[in-house]
Amino acid sequence: MAEEGTTTTARPEGGPGRPSGPGGRPPGPGGPGGGRKFFRRKKVCKFCTEKIDAISYRDVRLLQGFVAERGKIVPRRLTGVCTTHQRRLSKAIKQARNIALLPFAARF
Amino acid sequence: MQRFYEVMFIVRPDVADEDADKLIANLEQTVTTGGGAIRSTEKLGRRKLAYQVRKFNEGNYVLLTIDADGALIAELERRLRVSEPVIKFITVRMDEEEKRLAKVRAIRATRKKLSAMPPEPAPAAAPAEAAPAATETATQASA
Numbered sequence: 001m002a003e004e005g006t007t008t009t010a011r012p013e014g015g016p017g018r019p020s021g022p023g024g025r026p027p028g029p030g031g032p033g034g035g036r037k038f039f040r041r042k043k044v045c046k047f048c049t050e051k052i053d054a055i056s057y058r059d060v061r062l063l064q065g066f067v068a069e070r071g072k073i074v075p076r077r078l079t080g081v082c083t084t085h086q087r088r089l090s091k092a093i094k095q096a097r098n099i100a101l102l103p104f105a106a107r108f
Numbered sequence: 109m110q111r112f113y114e115v116m117f118i119v120r121p122d123v124a125d126e127d128a129d130k131l132i133a134n135l136e137q138t139v140t141t142g143g144g145a146i147r148s149t150e151k152l153g154r155r156k157l158a159y160q161v162r163k164f165n166e167g168n169y170v171l172l173t174i175d176a177d178g179a180l181i182a183e184l185e186r187r188l189r190v191s192e193p194v195i196k197f198i199t200v201r202m203d204e205e206e207k208r209l210a211k212v213r214a215i216r217a218t219r220k221k222l223s224a225m226p227p228e229p230a231p232a233a234a235p236a237e238a239a240p241a242a243t244e245t246a247t248q249a250s251a
Contacts, residue, residue: 053209057200058116058171099116099198100167103158 043080047089055088057095063102067093071106110144110175112206117188117197118167121154131193132170138184144176161195173202 047055055062066074066081066089073093076086096102119128136146152169161167176184181199188197 053212054205057198095198095200097158099196100118100157100159100161101155106158 045080045082045085047085048082055085055092057092057099057101060096060101063089063093063096067102069107071103110177111201112147112173112175112203113181114200114202115172115174115184115188115197116200117170117194118157118161119170119193120162120164120195121166121168122164123193128168128170128193131191132172135172135184135187138187139172139174139176139180142176142180142183144174144180147173147175164195167195
């Protein structure tokens with residue numbers, strides 16, 4: 001009851017001293033799972049370099065390059081795709097799954 | 109306000125070809141009588157499905173690209189839902205996407221003009237009236 005408003009000064013919320021993110025992971029895409037090296041070679045977004053505008057749910061061959069063996073969507077830290085394209089890709093994959101062009105879960 | 113949609117549906121593999129054609133013709137008629145316009149009808153042929161749908165492992169894929177308004181699409185979907193040979197369908201709205209693509213192509217065309225190269229004609233996919241109009245406004249804005 002006494003210490004209500006006394007310590008209003010230094011309340012470390014995220015702290016300017018603490019590094020951002022969960023414990024000093026090095027920046028850059030594609031950090032391997034084991035944490036061996038710091039920097040993998042910089043992967044570039046395939047859609048940005050080849051200037052592919054439209055990612056349609058219909059071109060299965062393109063989408064299959066971004067889908068794992070069991071049918072799961074591969075995270076962008078492994079493929080190097082940029083955020084906007086990953087979002088569009090994800091939407092297209094989900095549409096393709098709905099129309100049975102790609103499986104929801106494969107290889108049981 | 110006509111919007112541009114892509115409707116893809118799967119017809120069961122065990123219906124005869126002419127029945128499938130009749131079904132597609134019926135759907136096209138629904139669109140035209142409802143005030144829409146059909147841009148194209150594509151039969152993508154028989155394909156293996158990625159998973160079993162209603163005990164079928166294959167299906168005939170059909171793609172319709174149409175200009176329609178929302179109410180007509182609702183009616184079309186209702187028909188697809190009740191029609192027995194159709195096992196799956198998906199409707200995707202493409203007009204915003206098309207606008208975005210046209211804008212990107214227009215920007216790319218102006219960039220090429222500014223670099224003093226003859227601009228290549230916009231690809232056939234972009235609607236013809238949008239591309240030169242957009243390029244004109246873009247060049248006017250940049251001048």
